[in-house]
Amino acid sequence: MPMSTTTAAARTSRHRLVHGILAQSTLRRSSPTPTPHLVRAYPERQALDAAIPVAEAETVAAEAELTRLQREADLIAQWLEAARAEEENITAQVDADTDRAEDIRAAVGQIARDTCKGDMAESALSAALDAQRSDDFLRQSALADTALRTQAHGKRSATTASRRS
Numbered sequence: 001m002p003m004s005t006t007t008a009a010a011r012t013s014r015h016r017l018v019h020g021i022l023a024q025s026t027l028r029r030s031s032p033t034p035t036p037h038l039v040r041a042y043p044e045r046q047a048l049d050a051a052i053p054v055a056e057a058e059t060v061a062a063e064a065e066l067t068r069l070q071r072e073a074d075l076i077a078q079w080l081e082a083a084r085a086e087e088e089n090i091t092a093q094v095d096a097d098t099d100r101a102e103d104i105r106a107a108v109g110q111i112a113r114d115t116c117k118g119d120m121a122e123s124a125l126s127a128a129l130d131a132q133r134s135d136d137f138l139r140q141s142a143l144a145d146t147a148l149r150t151q152a153h154g155k156r157s158a159t160t161a162s163r164r165s
Contacts, residue, residue, distance in 0.1 A: 108143050112150070 104139075104143065107140060108146070
């Protein structure tokens with residue numbers, strides 16, 4: 001059913017009246033007469049209002065410091081992990097070198113025993129046959145050579161000492 005003009009005009013009039021009353025009510029509430037409590041609270045509010053920007057600036061600075069410290073902690077964690085990995089590598093290398101040194105000591109002892117018995121040919125042959133790789137052969141051959149030189153030096157020293165006596 002179509003709305004009549006008078007009904008529409010009445011609605012508009014009521015609408016204006018309600019808005020007018022609300023506007024006056026808001027005006028009255030926005031400028032109240034200060035009470036003693038409000039007068040005492042006003043300086044506190046001003047102090048709080050002044051402290052807010054300082055607190056916000058301190059918060060921004062603290063967040064920046066936190067970010068910096070988190071990055072630093074991440075770097076330290078990465079360095080620690082790298083150091084642990086390096087420690088494992090070094091430990092493995094030391095273990096391998098210790099095993100190799102024990103093998104070399106045993107080989108030199110065997111070569112020296114064989115040389116003292118006069119079986120140097122057997123030591124040289126076993127060095128060639130026992131080698132699994134060419135660098136093993138070269139290493140054992142160098143050890144045999146060192147043992148021969150040591151034996152020869154020892155024999156010369158013993159001969160020279162016996163001649164002096």
